[in-house]
Amino acid sequence: MLRGWRDIWCWAVLLPALLLALPVLVIFASLLQPETEIWQHLRQTVLADYVVNSLLLAGGTGIGAILLGTGSAWLISQYQFVGRRLLQWMLLLPLAMPAYIIAYTYTGLLDFAGPLQSYIRELTGWRYGDYWFPQIRFLGGAIVMLSLVLYPYVYMLARTAFSDQSASLFEASRTLGLTPRQHFWRVALPLARPAILTGTALAMMEAFADYGTVQYFGVTTFTTGIFRTWFGMGSQAGAAQLAALLTGFVLVLLLLEQWSRRKIRYYHQGQRSQPTALRRVGVGRQMLLLLLCCLPVLFGFVVPAIQLSSWALSNYQVTFNQQFITLVWNSFSLAALAAVVTVLLALLFAYGKRLRRDVLVQAPVRLAALGYAVPGTVIAIGVMIPLAYLDGRIDTLAEQWFGMRTGLILSGTLFALVLAYSVRFLAVSLHSVEAGLQRIKPSMDDAARSLGFSPLGVLKNVHVPLLRTSVLTALLLVFVDVLKELPATLILRPFNFNTLAVRTYELASDERLADAALPALAIVLVSLLPVILLARSVKATHEGAP
Amino acid sequence: MLELQQVAVAYGGHTVVKEVSLSLAQGQIGCLVGPSGCGKTTLLRAIAGFEPVASGVISLQRQPVSSTTLQLAPELRQVGMVFQDFALFPHLTVADNIAFGLGKLSKAEKTAQVKQLLQLVGLPDLGQRYIYQLSGGQQQRVALARALAPKPRVLLLDEPFSSLDTELREGLAREIRQILQQLRITAIMVTHDQNEAFAMADMIGVMEFGRLQQWATPYELYHKPANRFVADFIGRGVLIPGTMLDAQQVKTNLGTFTQRYVSTVQAGDQVDVLIRPDDIVHDDASGITAQVVEKAFRGSHILYQLKLHSGELVQCLALSHHNHAVGEQIGIRLDLDHLVLFPRT
Numbered sequence: 049m050l051r052g053w054r055d056i057w058c059w060a061v062l063l064p065a066l067l068l069a070l071p072v073l074v075i076f077a078s079l080l081q082p083e084t085e086i087w088q089h090l091r092q093t094v095l096a097d098y099v100v101n102s103l104l105l106a107g108g109t110g111i112g113a114i115l116l117g118t119g120s121a122w123l124i125s126q127y128q129f130v131g132r133r134l135l136q137w138m139l140l141l142p143l144a145m146p147a148y149i150i151a152y153t154y155t156g157l158l159d160f161a162g163p164l165q166s167y168i169r170e171l172t173g174w175r176y177g178d179y180w181f182p183q184i185r186f187l188g189g190a191i192v193m194l195s196l197v198l199y200p201y202v203y204m205l206a207r208t209a210f211s212d213q214s215a216s217l218f219e220a221s222r223t224l225g226l227t228p229r230q231h232f233w234r235v236a237l238p239l240a241r242p243a244i245l246t247g248t249a250l251a252m253m254e255a256f257a258d259y260g261t262v263q264y265f266g267v268t269t270f271t272t273g274i275f276r277t278w279f280g281m282g283s284q285a286g287a288a289q290l291a292a293l294l295t296g297f298v299l300v301l302l303l304l305e306q307w308s309r310r311k312i313r314y315y316h317q318g319q320r321s322q323p324t325a326l327r328r329v330g331v332g333r334q335m336l337l338l339l340l341c342c343l344p345v346l347f348g349f350v351v352p353a354i355q356l357s358s359w360a361l362s363n364y365q366v367t368f369n370q371q372f373i374t375l376v377w378n379s380f381s382l383a384a385l386a387a388v389v390t391v392l393l394a395l396l397f398a399y400g401k402r403l404r405r406d407v408l409v410q411a412p413v414r415l416a417a418l419g420y421a422v423p424g425t426v427i428a429i430g431v432m433i434p435l436a437y438l439d440g441r442i443d444t445l446a447e448q449w450f451g452m453r454t455g456l457i458l459s460g461t462l463f464a465l466v467l468a469y470s471v472r473f474l475a476v477s478l479h480s481v482e483a484g485l486q487r488i489k490p491s492m493d494d495a496a497r498s499l500g501f502s503p504l505g506v507l508k509n510v511h512v513p514l515l516r517t518s519v520l521t522a523l524l525l526v527f528v529d530v531l532k533e534l535p536a537t538l539i540l541r542p543f544n545f546n547t548l549a550v551r552t553y554e555l556a557s558d559e560r561l562a563d564a565a566l567p568a569l570a571i572v573l574v575s576l577l578p579v580i581l582l583a584r585s586v587k588a589t590h591e592g593a594p
Numbered sequence: 595m596l597e598l599q600q601v602a603v604a605y606g607g608h609t610v611v612k613e614v615s616l617s618l619a620q621g622q623i624g625c626l627v628g629p630s631g632c633g634k635t636t637l638l639r640a641i642a643g644f645e646p647v648a649s650g651v652i653s654l655q656r657q658p659v660s661s662t663t664l665q666l667a668p669e670l671r672q673v674g675m676v677f678q679d680f681a682l683f684p685h686l687t688v689a690d691n692i693a694f695g696l697g698k699l700s701k702a703e704k705t706a707q708v709k710q711l712l713q714l715v716g717l718p719d720l721g722q723r724y725i726y727q728l729s730g731g732q733q734q735r736v737a738l739a740r741a742l743a744p745k746p747r748v749l750l751l752d753e754p755f756s757s758l759d760t761e762l763r764e765g766l767a768r769e770i771r772q773i774l775q776q777l778r779i780t781a782i783m784v785t786h787d788q789n790e791a792f793a794m795a796d797m798i799g800v801m802e803f804g805r806l807q808q809w810a811t812p813y814e815l816y817h818k819p820a821n822r823f824v825a826d827f828i829g830r831g832v833l834i835p836g837t838m839l840d841a842q843q844v845k846t847n848l849g850t851f852t853q854r855y856v857s858t859v860q861a862g863d864q865v866d867v868l869i870r871p872d873d874i875v876h877d878d879a880s881g882i883t884a885q886v887v888e889k890a891f892r893g894s895h896i897l898y899q900l901k902l903h904s905g906e907l908v909q910c911l912a913l914s915h916h917n918h919a920v921g922e923q924i925g926i927r928l929d930l931d932h933l934v935l936f937p938r939t
């Protein structure tokens with residue numbers, strides 16, 4: 049009897065996990081049939097550009113994120129200054145700003161006709177050509193844009209790593225003759241290195257995955273190359289092979305991330321004897337620290353948010369119409385659907401892993417959860433190829449048997465989108481659900497059973513109340529991630545189905561930046577929700593240990 | 595009350611509990627001790643109904659609850675359990691935790707019972723706290739109250755003191771024994787600490803490799819161990835070799851002794867005699883001497899590790915003022931109340 053149950057769990061986990069792993073497997077399988085002609089062409093023309101630009105973009109973003117993230121984390125975790133408590137969570141705000149939206153905003157802001165240049169001209173009386181002004185629509189600009197919104201990944205992990213270091217470490221350094229500066233370089237930084245590397249790897253993965261920014265800035269990278277090969281040259285196989293190459297780069301980062309995560313645990317010293325006391329400095333230095341920590345928030349969130357709001361306010365009479373409401377409805381219902389599906393899958397996997405500690409269950413779930421590292425563009429191609437093939441077969445069969453055509457029943461509907469989102473965001477929801485499930489120790493199940501509850505009663509009275517928060521968190525996280533997602537949505541959306549992200553992209557591509565502001569602002573506002581959630585947990589952990 | 599007949603438990607083809615038979619009368623407290631991995635927790639979980647039995651029968655009040663053909667679900671057994679990690683529900687208050695198993699009662703009755711139980715375990719004012727606001731010892735009491743609330747037929751305790759400080763353990767063990775006796779609850783506790791078992795139990799079972807080596811009162815276990823494993827596991831002591839002169843007399847390096855009980859050994863048999871530290875008395879007048887190898891000061895006593903001339907090591911519990919240095923020769927005398935000997939194999 050037991051064995052039968054176990055086997056049901058095994059299949060219930062294995063099949064959906066393999067379905068989620070399918071897109072990435074398809075991408076790698078495409079390498080088995082090299083399309084020589086296209087490759088020849090790519091290699092002679094743009095492939096070098098793709099590789100170099102993608103590497104520069106990811107590398108540059110990584111360095112930018114380390115500088116901004118580690119620097120602010122160190123100041124916040126070590127010094128007492130005016131506004132520190134506020135900045136501690138405000139530094140997370142740029143997470144709510146999708147990279148493509150900040151890129152559109154700064155383009156409009158720094159444009160010749162934009163508010164900044166107009167103001168300078170008004171002030172000085174200069175005219176076109178009289179002065180030099182920085183351009184941002186090139187690789188360097190893209191790096192700055194991405195660094196500004198991705199540094200919180202490093203900041204979050206580094207801040208925890210720094211503030212978890214016990215005060216006795218600092219004191220030990222001082223008694224061994226190190227100055228505070230030497231302590232930072234020789235003890236604090238090396239100890240926080242795994243955490244910083246993990247955050248950097250995550251930021252770099254996002255940089256590799258970016259499509260909206262680089263496409264708008266005209267930087268040719270892998271993601272734009274995949275789009276071009278798929279839509280411009282009509283070569284599915286070529287696009288899939290480019291995708292495989294990109295995934296190869298990302299896998300290196302993934303290994304770095306997982307390796308660093310393991311290190312974090314080694315470096316973490318378990319119980320901390322005494323939390324580091326914040327260092328007090330004079331008023332002048334306090335102002336300097338405040339200014340330094342304000343800069344990332346200012347340029348990563350406040351300035352673009354104000355610009356977006358002002359655009360949206362100036363022409364909401366035109367843009368806020370029936371079409372916009374349809375957009376919101378489409379986006380929200382799609383995101384809600386994807387969130388529910390993904391969280392249900394996460395619950396299934398989490399319970400499977402809990403009830404069956406077996407390689408047959410653990411390994412496929414791990415494989416399926418790796419999708420978070422794979423760029424949306426790649427997943428979209430990996431979903432499109434097998435589904436289009438299946439559609440063709442189903443269509444033919446249906447015509448033979450029933451005399452009717454089904455058309456693109458899988459690849460042309462929301463099914464494809466929801467599948468792609470589930471692949472990309474499973475890890476997010478699984479992480480949250482598993483964290484919740486971990487709080488329910490197996491002995492609690494036993495305790496409830498011995499107190500007279502049936503297995504269903506245990507689920508209702510122990511699991512549901514204890515899991516509620518983490519499931520809601522998982523739903524929210526996936527909902528927002530789906531709302532922000534651009535490249536996979538662009539490729540897989542059903543014909544004439546528009547979302548906020550797609551519409552923002554389209555309007556910005558038509559250089560109608562002011563019109564793009566309203567949908568963009570909607571995305572930013574919703575994206576604030578999980579950031580607030582995160583900020584609250586940051587505050588809680590910090591104030592929990594006085 | 596609680597009876598186990600030839601019970602075996604298996605995990606995936608591997609038998610971890612073999613042929614265990616024991617019984618407890620109403621109100622008796624039993625303890626299962628043994629090294630880790632000996633199957634004692636598994637046996638407890640089989641009684642609770644979390645593990646099926648591979649053979650044998652477990653009965654509660656003469657009613658079988660586990661056999662090869664029957665496995666009553668845990669929630670239908672009326673068995674209370676206190677877990678090693680307490681397994682208290684973090685989303686409920688102390689009072690709600692205790693009331694968790696009080697299914698059908700009215701709200702007023704529940705409140706009254708919870709109040710009574712809180713009183714019983716000595717936490718009358720903590721009903722509205724959450725679990726994380728309690729200390730380890732307080733959590734332990736709440737776990738006990740929660741398990742006692744539905745008036746279980748038998749209470750199972752799985753290493754209940756292992757996560758507590760040593761100073762807390764003994765006091766709590768005594769307190770819990772008082773509560774259980776007051777309520778006349780039949781209970782069985784698993785522990786790896788024999789002092790805890792001595793403090794709690796009416797009957798103690800020693801387990802090794804899934805087998806119950808002996809099921810007896812604490813006194814019997816210490817003074818009449820059934821085999822070498824029990825002799826070694828319970829209390830301190832060493833085995834020194836001896837030769838049987840006849841069916842009752844044994845000659846050792848510490849002298850010749852007579853056993854009162856008739857056993858299966860015969861003249862000429864090689865045996866090992868169990869010597870406890872309190873069997874060796876320090877006596878300066880004695881002709882037998884031994885060299886002090888190690889000493890541990892225990893306040894009222896000193897525990898000496900002694901080396902006999904034949905090279906064997908024995909332990910001696912001497913009064914505190916008999917202070918001798920390591921390396922010194924001291925006189926000893928064997929004061930055996932009764933002989934425990936095992937045939938050499």
